[in-house]
Amino acid sequence: MTRGDVPIGANPNGDTIAAIATAVAAGAGSVAIVRLSGPQAEAIGRRLFVAPGSQAWESHRVLYGHVVDPADGRRVDEALLLLMRAPRSFTREDVVELHCHGGLVAVRQVLELVLAAGARLAGAGEFSQRAFLNGRLDLTRAEAIAEMVAARSRRAAELAMAGIDGGLQRRIGGLRERLLDQLAELEARVDFEEDLPPLDGALVRAELEAVRGELERLVAESRQGELLREGLRVAIVGRPNVGKSSLLNLLSRRERAIVTDLPGTTRDLLESDLVLDGVPLTLLDTAGIRPTDDRVELLGIERSRQALAGADAVLLLFDLLAGWTAADRELRALVPEGVPLLLVGNKLDALPPGAAPAGVPSAPPEAPLARISALTGAGRDDLVAALLGLCGAGEVQGLQVALNGRQRELAAAAATSLERALETAALGLPWDFWTIDLRAAIAGLGAITGEEVSEAVLERIFSRFCIGK
Numbered sequence: 001m002t003r004g005d006v007p008i009g010a011n012p013n014g015d016t017i018a019a020i021a022t023a024v025a026a027g028a029g030s031v032a033i034v035r036l037s038g039p040q041a042e043a044i045g046r047r048l049f050v051a052p053g054s055q056a057w058e059s060h061r062v063l064y065g066h067v068v069d070p071a072d073g074r075r076v077d078e079a080l081l082l083l084m085r086a087p088r089s090f091t092r093e094d095v096v097e098l099h100c101h102g103g104l105v106a107v108r109q110v111l112e113l114v115l116a117a118g119a120r121l122a123g124a125g126e127f128s129q130r131a132f133l134n135g136r137l138d139l140t141r142a143e144a145i146a147e148m149v150a151a152r153s154r155r156a157a158e159l160a161m162a163g164i165d166g167g168l169q170r171r172i173g174g175l176r177e178r179l180l181d182q183l184a185e186l187e188a189r190v191d192f193e194e195d196l197p198p199l200d201g202a203l204v205r206a207e208l209e210a211v212r213g214e215l216e217r218l219v220a221e222s223r224q225g226e227l228l229r230e231g232l233r234v235a236i237v238g239r240p241n242v243g244k245s246s247l248l249n250l251l252s253r254r255e256r257a258i259v260t261d262l263p264g265t266t267r268d269l270l271e272s273d274l275v276l277d278g279v280p281l282t283l284l285d286t287a288g289i290r291p292t293d294d295r296v297e298l299l300g301i302e303r304s305r306q307a308l309a310g311a312d313a314v315l316l317l318f319d320l321l322a323g324w325t326a327a328d329r330e331l332r333a334l335v336p337e338g339v340p341l342l343l344v345g346n347k348l349d350a351l352p353p354g355a356a357p358a359g360v361p362s363a364p365p366e367a368p369l370a371r372i373s374a375l376t377g378a379g380r381d382d383l384v385a386a387l388l389g390l391c392g393a394g395e396v397q398g399l400q401v402a403l404n405g406r407q408r409e410l411a412a413a414a415a416t417s418l419e420r421a422l423e424t425a426a427l428g429l430p431w432d433f434w435t436i437d438l439r440a441a442i443a444g445l446g447a448i449t450g451e452e453v454s455e456a457v458l459e460r461i462f463s464r465f466c467i468g469k
């Protein structure tokens with residue numbers, strides 16, 4: 001995105017941007033919106049839009065009419081126009097929306113006419129960036145908007161909504177205010193030591209310690225938010241014929257993968273996107289791993305190994321009838337250290353009642369164990385709960401706010417700065433020695449909310465948004 005000509009702050013003389021605001025892929029919607037923002041938005045709208053009768057161009061009213069090509073008066077689409085004059089708009093600039101018919105052909109023509117009439121194609125995230133620069137949103141709300149667009153599950157959308165409502169801004173902004181209060185007290189003592197009542201150092205330290213604790217809690221909880229935003233890649237691995245594809249089908253509730261009684265049925269990697277208990281995940285069905293001379297099967301097995309190496313979690317499936325065999329133990333050794341692993345004994349239905357499966361330890365030392373029948377679905381819910389629990393996703397239900405990666409780094413650094421300030425305090429050094437680290441912590445929290453953030457960082461954040469947002 002190049003936007004060197006737009007200064008930080010309001011944009012009264014700036015250019016007018018435009019983009020298609022609605023989905024441009026994954027099938028046509030029934031309505032598509034071209035959005036304009038900037039000082040020329042209304043003039044361009046009036047040039048291209050013909051509203052019959054005596055409809056008035058009033059703010060926050062919808063006009064009915066047609067988008068026409070001003071060159072020849074040809075009607076390009078039947079549409080609705082929504083005018084929102086500054087500052088009562090998303091960007092706090094004049095905004096015009098042309099609500100066209102869905103599908104891409106007409107709406108692209110409308111966008112071309114808008115650009116030909118003097119608007120500039122918006123860069124990624126540029127509407128949201130203007131909303132931020134014009135003080136309509138803080139940075140946590142702007143980032144939450146991007147998360148809402150990207151959300152893959154209901155829980156991820158709820159978390160994004162809490163961010164849009166300012167949940168994170170209030171938490172971080174509140175902690176920053178508390179630090180600013182302490183800084184003011186300390187600085188007053190540096191400047192006017194004689195005129196003020198003495199400062200109770202223990203109280204200041206207790207307050208810094210409390211803020212530091214809150215920051216560390218937020219950092220610790222951020223992992224759950226990450227799960228919701230990014231989803232988990234879970235590989236199902238195991239020997240041929242143990243029921244991996246059957247399990248994929250059971251969890252995705254459809255016949256996604258081919259299942260046969262022939263070992264070596266699955267030869268390629270198969271991905272299925274699903275949501276389990278509000279957590280989005282990508283399940284990978286893999287080719288059964290075994291020694292073989294079949295060239296195609298060997299290539300598939302190589303992909304299984306790669307999936308195993310790149311997964312956030314692994315379900316290692318084995319056949320309860322055959323028991324936990326030497327080959328299963330070898331597979332277990334392939335699972336990288338530190339990757340959450342659940343052993344899944346399958347074909348529970350075929351086990352005679354009361355029979356202990358051969359070789360399966362009651363509490364296997366290797367990893368936690370779940371028993372299921374991919375055929376009947378028995379044990380499915382316990383499997384899901386165990387998997388999510390292993391990945392730390394069990395607690396996402398109560399999650400109110402969650403830091404993203406950028407915010408987590410800043411919060412962790414701020415916590416470290418506070419720790420340093422507290423160490424300085426413990427050494428009994430003068431007030432002005434504390435304030436250096438305290439100020440660094442305040443700046444870090446200001447970078448989360450956007451109160452103290454460089455233009456380069458803003459560019460990087462908004463360039464990850466989609467065009468039209």
Ligand SMILES: Nc1nc2c(c(=O)[nH]1)N(C=O)[C@@H](CNc1ccc(C(=O)N[C@@H](CCC(=O)O)C(=O)O)cc1)CN2
Nearest residue numbers: 021033035060082084087088089090091092097136145
């Ligand atoms: N058609 C359409 N739908 C949309 C958006 C949009 O821009 N256009 N949004 C875009 O993301 C989201 C809604 N968010 C919005 C947030 C604020 C304002 C707005 O005009 N705020 C003004 C005025 C509020 C008022 O009149 O009380 C303000 O806060 O000053 C508009 C949309 C989702 N749906």
Ligand SMILES: Nc1nc2c(ncn2[C@@H]2O[C@H](COP(=O)(O)OP(=O)(O)OP(=O)(O)O)[C@@H](O)[C@H]2O)c(=O)[nH]1
Nearest residue numbers: 240241242243244245246264265266288347374375
């Ligand atoms: N009785 C019983 N049979 C099962 C169960 N799960 C799978 N099967 C059967 O086991 C056979 C193999 O199932 P698949 O799901 O294709 O096994 P796979 O692990 O994907 O096998 P490959 O793709 O060859 O590695 C099929 O005949 C399934 O019907 C189960 O829980 N109980």
Ligand SMILES: [Mg+2]
Nearest residue numbers: 244245265266
């Ligand atoms: Mg299979």
